[in-house]
Amino acid sequence: xxxxxxxxxxxxxxxxxxxxxxxxxxxxxxxxxxxxxxxxxxxxxxxxxxxxxxxxxxxxxxxxxxxxxxxxxxxxxxxxxxxxxxxxxxxxxxxxxxxxxxxxxxxxxxxxxxxxxxxxxxxxxxxxxxxxxxxxxxxxxxxxxxxxxxxxxxxxxxxxxxxxxxxxxxxxxxxxxxxxxxxxxxxxxxxxxxxxxxxxxxxxxxxxxxxxxxxxxxxxxxxxxxxxxxxxxxxxxxxxxxxxxxxxxxxxxxxxxxxxxxxxxxxxxxxxxxxxxxxxxxxxxxxxxxxxxxxxxxxxxxxxxxxxxxxxxxxxxxxxxxxxxxxxxxxxxxxxxxxxxxxxxxxxxxxxxxxxxxxxxxxxxxxxxxxxxxxxxxxxxxxxxxxxxxxxxxxxxxxxxxxxxxxxxxxxxxxxxxxxxxxxxxxxxxxxxxxxxxxxxxxxxxxxxxxxxxxxxxxxxxxxxxxxxxxxxxxxxxxxxxxxxxxxxxxxxxxxxxxxxxxxxxxxxxx
Amino acid sequence: xxxxxxxxxxxxxxxxxxxxxxxxxxxxxxxxxxxxxxxxxxxxxxxxxxxxxxxxxxxxxxxxxxxxxxxxxxxxxxxxxxxxxxxxxxxxxxxxxxxxxxxxxxxxxxxxxxxxxxxxxxxxxxxxxxxxxxxxxxxxxxxxxxxxxxxxxxxxxxxxxxxxxxxxxxxxxxxxxxxxxxxxxxxxxxxxxxxxxxxxxxxxxxxxxxxxxxxxxxxxxxxxxxxxxxxxxxxxxxxxxxxxxxxxxxxxxxxxxxxxxxxxxxxxxxxxxxxxxxxxxxxxxxxxxxxxxxxxxxxxxxxxxxxxxxxxxxxxxxxxxxxxxxxxxxxxxxxxxxxxxxxxxxxxxxxxxxxxxxxxxxxxxxxxxxxxxxxxxxxxxxxxxxxxxxxxxxxxxxxxxxxxxxxxxxxxxxxxxxxxxxxxxxxxxxxxxxxxxxxxxxxxxxxxxxxxxxxxxxxxxxxx
Numbered sequence: 016x017x018x019x020x021x022x023x024x025x026x027x028x029x030x031x032x033x034x035x036x037x038x039x040x041x042x043x044x045x046x047x048x049x050x051x052x053x054x055x056x057x058x059x060x061x062x063x064x065x066x067x068x069x070x071x072x073x074x075x076x077x078x079x080x081x082x083x084x085x086x087x088x089x090x091x092x093x094x095x096x097x098x099x100x101x102x103x104x105x106x107x108x109x110x111x112x113x114x115x116x117x118x119x120x121x122x123x124x125x126x127x128x129x130x131x132x133x134x135x136x137x138x139x140x141x142x143x144x145x146x147x148x149x150x151x152x153x154x155x156x157x158x159x160x161x162x163x164x165x166x167x168x169x170x171x172x173x174x175x176x177x178x179x180x181x182x183x184x185x186x187x188x189x190x191x192x193x194x195x196x197x198x199x200x201x202x203x204x205x206x207x208x209x210x211x212x213x214x215x216x217x218x219x220x221x222x223x224x225x226x227x228x229x230x231x232x233x234x235x236x237x238x239x240x241x242x243x244x245x246x247x248x249x250x251x252x253x254x255x256x257x258x259x260x261x262x263x264x265x266x267x268x269x270x271x272x273x274x275x276x277x278x279x280x281x282x283x284x285x286x287x288x289x290x291x292x293x294x295x296x297x298x299x300x301x302x303x304x305x306x307x308x309x310x311x312x313x314x315x316x317x318x319x320x321x322x323x324x325x326x327x328x329x330x331x332x333x334x335x336x337x338x339x340x341x342x343x344x345x346x347x348x349x350x351x352x353x354x355x356x357x358x359x360x361x362x363x364x365x366x367x368x369x370x371x372x373x374x375x376x377x378x379x380x381x382x383x384x385x386x387x388x389x390x391x392x393x394x395x396x397x398x399x400x401x402x403x404x405x406x407x408x409x410x411x412x413x414x415x416x417x418x419x420x421x422x423x424x425x426x427x428x429x430x431x432x433x434x435x436x437x438x439x440x441x442x443x444x445x446x447x448x449x450x451x452x453x454x455x456x457x458x459x460x461x462x463x464x465x466x467x468x469x470x471x472x473x474x475x476x477x478x479x480x481x482x483x484x485x486x487x488x489x490x491x492x493x494x495x496x497x498x499x500x501x502x503x504x505x506x507x508x509x510x511x512x513x514x515x516x517x518x519x520x521x522x523x524x525x526x
Numbered sequence: 527x528x529x530x531x532x533x534x535x536x537x538x539x540x541x542x543x544x545x546x547x548x549x550x551x552x553x554x555x556x557x558x559x560x561x562x563x564x565x566x567x568x569x570x571x572x573x574x575x576x577x578x579x580x581x582x583x584x585x586x587x588x589x590x591x592x593x594x595x596x597x598x599x600x601x602x603x604x605x606x607x608x609x610x611x612x613x614x615x616x617x618x619x620x621x622x623x624x625x626x627x628x629x630x631x632x633x634x635x636x637x638x639x640x641x642x643x644x645x646x647x648x649x650x651x652x653x654x655x656x657x658x659x660x661x662x663x664x665x666x667x668x669x670x671x672x673x674x675x676x677x678x679x680x681x682x683x684x685x686x687x688x689x690x691x692x693x694x695x696x697x698x699x700x701x702x703x704x705x706x707x708x709x710x711x712x713x714x715x716x717x718x719x720x721x722x723x724x725x726x727x728x729x730x731x732x733x734x735x736x737x738x739x740x741x742x743x744x745x746x747x748x749x750x751x752x753x754x755x756x757x758x759x760x761x762x763x764x765x766x767x768x769x770x771x772x773x774x775x776x777x778x779x780x781x782x783x784x785x786x787x788x789x790x791x792x793x794x795x796x797x798x799x800x801x802x803x804x805x806x807x808x809x810x811x812x813x814x815x816x817x818x819x820x821x822x823x824x825x826x827x828x829x830x831x832x833x834x835x836x837x838x839x840x841x842x843x844x845x846x847x848x849x850x851x852x853x854x855x856x857x858x859x860x861x862x863x864x865x866x867x868x869x870x871x872x873x874x875x876x877x878x879x880x881x882x883x884x885x886x887x888x889x890x891x892x893x894x895x896x897x898x899x900x901x902x903x904x905x906x907x908x909x910x911x912x913x914x915x916x917x918x919x920x921x922x923x924x925x926x927x928x929x930x931x932x933x934x935x936x937x938x939x940x941x942x943x944x945x946x947x948x949x950x951x952x953x954x955x956x957x958x959x960x961x962x963x964x965x966x967x968x969x970x971x972x973x974x975x976x977x978x979x980x981x982x983x984x985x986x987x988x989x990x
Contacts, residue, residue, distance in 0.1 A: 031654070033654070033657070033658060034658050034883075034887050035658070035661065038890075038891075042890070043889075043890050043892060043893050044625075044627070044887060044888035044889065044890055044893070045625050045888045045889045045890075045893050047889070047893050047896040047897045047900065047971075048896070048900065049896055049899075050896065050899040050900045050902075050903045052899075054899070054902075054903040055791075055899040055900075055902040055903045055906075058902055058903075058906050058924060058925075059762070059791060059792065059902065059924055059926070060762060060924050063762060063792050063793050064791060064792070064793070065789075065791060065792060065793045065794065065797075067891050067892060067895060068665050068666065068790075068891060068894075069665075070661075070665055071662070071665060071886070071890060071891035071894070072886070072887045072890050072891065073890045073891050073892065074887055074888075074890060076625075076627055076888060079627060079884060079887045079888050080627050080630065080631070082887070083631040083634075083655065083880075083884055084631070084634065085651075086650070086651035086652075086654055086655055087631070087634040087636040087637050087651050088636065088651065089648070089649075089650040089651040089654075090636040090637060090640045090648065090649055090650070090651035090652055091636075091640065091645075091648040091649070092635050092636045092637070092638070092639035092640040093635075093639040093640070093641075094635035094636070094638075094639040095635065095636055095639070098639075098640075098641070100641060100644070103641055105639075105641060106547075107547055108635075108638070108639055109547060111592050111595065111596060113633060113638075114596075115595070115596065115599045116815070117629070117813075118599060118600060118603035119603070119608060120602070120603025120604055120605070120606045120608045121599075121603050121606070121608070121815060121816065122608075122813040122814065122815055123608040123609065123610050123613075123621070123813065123814055124606050124607075124608040124814055124815065124816040125608070125613055125615045125619060125621065125814050125816075125817075125949060126618075126619050126814065126816050126817025126818075127615050127617055127619070127817075127952045128606070128607055128608075128615070128949060129944060132606065132607035132944065133605075133606050133607065133816070134605050134606070135601070135602035135603055135604065135605025135606045136602065136605075136606050136816050138602050138605070139599070139602050146586060149584060149585055149586055150584055150586075161677035161678065161681065161818070161819070161875075162677060162871075162872065162873040162874070163872065163873060164860070164870045164871055164872045164873065165677060165681070165871075167870065168870055172716065172719060175719065179720075195860075195861075195872075196859075196860035196861040196862070196863070196864045196867065196872075197860050197861075197870050197872050199860075199864040199865035200860035200863075200864060200865060200867045200869070200870035201870040202865065203865040203866070203867075203870075204688075204717075204869070204870050205719065206719065206721060208865075209864075209865045246573075247573045247574055249573055249574075249575070252575070252578070275582075276584060277582050277583060277584055278571055278574055278578075278579060278582055279574055279578040279579065279582050280578075280581060280582050283578050283581050283582070284578070294873065298547075300638040300639055300877070301638075301639065301640065301641040301642075301873075302637075302638050302640075302875075302876045302877030302878075303637050303638070303640045303641065303642070303643070303649075303652040303656075303876040303877055303880065304641060304642040304643070304652070304656075304674070304675075304837065304873060304874055304875075304876030304877075305675070305677075305819075305873040305874045305875045305876045305877065305878075306677075306818075306819035306873075306874075306875045306876075306877060306878060307873040322716070343716055343719075344712050344713075344715055344716035345680070345709055345712040345713050345716055346681065346713060346716055346717075347677055347678050347680050347681045347709075347713055347818075347820075348618055348619075348678050348679065348680045348707070348709045348710070348713070348806070348817060348818075348820060349618075349619065349709070349816070349817025349818055349820075350816060350817055350818065351817075351818050352818040352819040353815050353816035353817060353818045354813075354815040354818065354819055355818075355819065357599065361595050361599060363586070364589070364590050364594075364595050364598060365546075365547070365589055365590055365592070365595050366547070366589045367586055367587055367588040367589030367590065368583070368584040368585060368586035368587065368588070369584075369588060369589070370545075370548075370588075370589040371584050371586070372583070372584055373545075373548060374548070376567045376570070377548055377550055377555075379567075379570050379571070380550070380555065380558055380559070380562075380567060380570060381550075381558075383558075383562045383570055384558040384561060384562060386562075387561055387562050387563070388561065399573075400570060400572060400573055423645065424645075424647065427645060427647055427648050432645060432648065433644070433645050435644075436644075438861070452547075452548055452550075453547055453548065453549065454549070455549040455550070455554070456549075456550065456554040456557065456558060482845070484647050484648075487647040487648055488647070488648075488650050489646075489647055489650060489844040489848050489850040490647065490844035490845040490846055490848070491647065491844060491845050492646050492647065492842040492843065492844050492850045492851075492852050493842055493843050493844070493845075494646075494842060494852050494853075494854065496842065496843070497840045497841065497842035497852050497854045498840070498854045498855055498856075498857075501831070501838070501840045501854055501855060502840055502841035503657075503660055503671050503672075503831075503838055503839070503840050503841075503854075504657070504660050504661040504664050504670075504671065504672070505657070505658070505661045507665070
């Protein structure tokens with residue numbers, strides 16, 4: 016076994032096999048009392064009994080802990096490094112929120128406990144709904160959707176139900192070309208065809224473009240504001256008015272709400288319905304890819320269509336009610352990602368109204384600071400003030416054969432996570448940087464210095480950048496080959512693997 | 527409600543602006559504004575129409591200190607009835623013990639503060655753990671491939687139905703067992719949105735999906751059949767028979783398992799003919815947390831891989847030939863295919879896959895079986911004890927750790943148990959008019975023996 020995954024780095028990065036390769040017959044990581052066969056076996060149909068699962072790991076507790084802690088050390092996280100992943104709002108996650116979500120009165124609460132015995136939990140949810148209504152200016156909130164895209168799906172289902180109730184069959188949804196892929200995918204899941212709207216030369220949607228696209232078959236406009244270029248859609252009020260006058264509705268993608276707190280309320284922008292990504296603006300952890308939470312807020316006209324059950328206050332206290340006949344129904348089990356709701360409310364209470372306003376001001380300050388520091392070194396997609404993020408590109412590096420992906424990989428060597436790359440699609444070779452409000456000026460300056468150094472390297476030592484990263488646990492991975500011959504799991508039948516002598520599904524890869 | 531009194535030094539309300547998460551000092555702000563070339567923070571918002579800004583104030587109280595925030599939540603948490611050792615409710619969320627090592631791993635900020643591993647070179651921790659998760663889920667469900675998670679069992683099952691409709695584009699009928707979890711059925715209906723024919727297959731006297739009715743309802747227009755395994759009443763379906771019926775008509779069989787511990791002892795859906803196996807992995811390492819987050823499981827056969835929704839992690843090699851892991855087959859996904867994607871899912875339940883993986887590794891090949899055997903034995907003992915005290919087993923089908931029992935006084939006794947801080951399962955009449963006096967009880971390893979005895983006494987009417 017090799018000691019180091021990367022011969023090029025300083026210090027030891029000990030290799031860590033798959034947990035299946037650590038397995039040895041007879042080990043166990045949790046003591047569970049044995050039950051006599053006679054106590055359970057006769058109760059289950061003999062024809063349906065299975066043998067112990069071939070290949071399932073047999074490992075002790077210390078091995079499990081070491082395995083996963085070593086794996087953790089191969090990750091960059093927003094807590095350990097600057098994580099300027101544009102459009103993902105990778106801000107600091109307050110540590111106390113982790114403790115609060117784990118209070119036994121929350122963590123051990125069964126979702127079907129009668130309402131009168133869960134009033135504390137319902138108060139938390141009611142309070143969070145109240146805060147989100149105040150922040151968005153909208154009339155009603157459902158906390159049920161599990162993620163941003165789930166909220167989009169919910170909102171578009173509500174729009175569909177609204178039109179169906181009015182007996183109109185509208186088939187199209189207008190979506191700016193710069194939108195997240197989830198927008199057209201969510202609209203399509205609701206049976207809509209999508210019409211792409213191009214932005215103007217300064218990156219914005221013009222009322223004229225909307226006027227041209229509007230018609231009796233348009234159900235809604237799905238729009239992100241600020242848009243994914245980090246620009247505020249200045250004509251949003253007029254655009255929303257155009258859509259409304261044409262009988263359509265406005266879905267606001269709330270992915271970039273972190274720029275709007277105390278700046279502009281979604282209701283005033285003309286939004287009829289929107290999702291709120293609690294894992295972005297309200298700081299619940301991104302979890303390596305979830306769980307997020309995507310509450311949906313709606314104007315009074317769309318509130319009857321929100322998912323059920325909904326929380327209502329009665330004389331006897333708070334309770335869940337299914338009594339909303341126009342509701343689109345349920346979009347998942349139980350009441351949403353309660354653990355995330357606790358964290359989000361804790362964050363909102365900690366900051367208060369003024370603190371939340373300060374969040375957006377500082378987020379926009381940081382993004383503009385990076386914009387001006389980097390705009391002489393990298394090509395800025397759209398000039399002028401930005402909101403919470405700014406978009407550069409690899410334009411100008413063609414002579415050196417250095418592309419956006421190379422710049423992103425080289426940043427990893429400098430100890431930073433990479434920005435979002437190749438998105439939005441309307442900017443070729445996009446480098447989308449969102450610093451958030453929780454990074455100090457010193458960190459921002461270090462990032463600027465690293466970016467400038469990479470630009471210098473790209474001109475003077477392009478191969479160094481093209482072959483990056485050099486200081487990470489693994490080098491650049493061959494994603495094309497991985498997709499051509501997908502290996503999506505470890506296979507138990509290779510006995511050598513179980514004995515730890517070689518990886519299972521491919522010939523030995525390590526030296 | 528009274529909140530714990532706080533010493534004055536932690537009361538920050540109104541005293542200063544809350545800045546503990548915001549590092550910029552006045553000097554920093556001034557320096558950054560100067561670099562940008564504007565005079566004030568307000569100048570940064572010149573693009574926002576003034577009337578919008580004027581109305582944008584957030585009318586919420588001032589921020590709270592950490593101690594105040596903690597006190598607020600401790601007071602609310604204390605108001606809830608949340609005791610695993612007195613919880614006999616399942617119905618899609620199971621009160622299992624979680625070893626401390628699971629939460630220790632989950633609390634590593636390197637895991638929880640990362641995002642979707644777009645940069646694999648600095649995300650190998652998340653990626654390798656996810657590859658292990660996919661392997662464990664595929665093994666547990668007896669399938670060839672599993673994705674890197676969905677939101678929960680209900681949304682995963684609804685996505686499976688949509689996938690079946692994509693694979694059978696000429697067909698419009700979806701058969702759903704009435705013994706499928708009621709909230710799964712509701713979610714499927716929401717996802718279908720009235721565009722397809724949703725038909726429920728009745729339950730027979732044994733508590734299983736009615737095979738005779740299924741024969742009649744299944745036709746050449748049927749895209750899929752969805753059944754629970756075990757089903758909502760805890761009954762273990764004859765899954766192989768149900769799958770063969772829908773296969774005979776060219777449809778797809780979807781099984782959903784929301785108590786995956788059962789699959790430590792029962793033959794997996796993949797072996798019994800299911801084409802898509804979904805479920806919820808909450809039982810493996812995720813606390814109840816009032817029902818969310820859960821963990822949506824989704825597995826299928828290799829040949830259906832490219833129609834599958836959700837993220838996938840695959841094995842890869844780096845430039846030096848070392849093994850690593852990457853997100854793969856992204857051309858199915860929304861960020862590449864947009865409106866033609868297999869699903870709109872983006873963020874999934876990554877951290878819960880880590881809980882599942884850590885838990886499954888700790889219990890391992892034999893621990894899971896022992897735990898499942900213990901659940902089976904305890905549930906049957908409780909059912910036997912209740913039946914000796916005048917309760918009637920509602921269904922005759924074999925069950926794992928959850929069962930339905932009926933009694934003319936069921937509603938009153940259930941209330942009496944609640945008054946004694948015993949969550950005596952969930953009332954079936956909430957979802958099924960046809961089972962008015964029936965409770966659905968679950969017995970995991972968590973309730974103490976004393977609590978089991980007390981429950982029997984209360985439900986038997988022996989305790990006032």
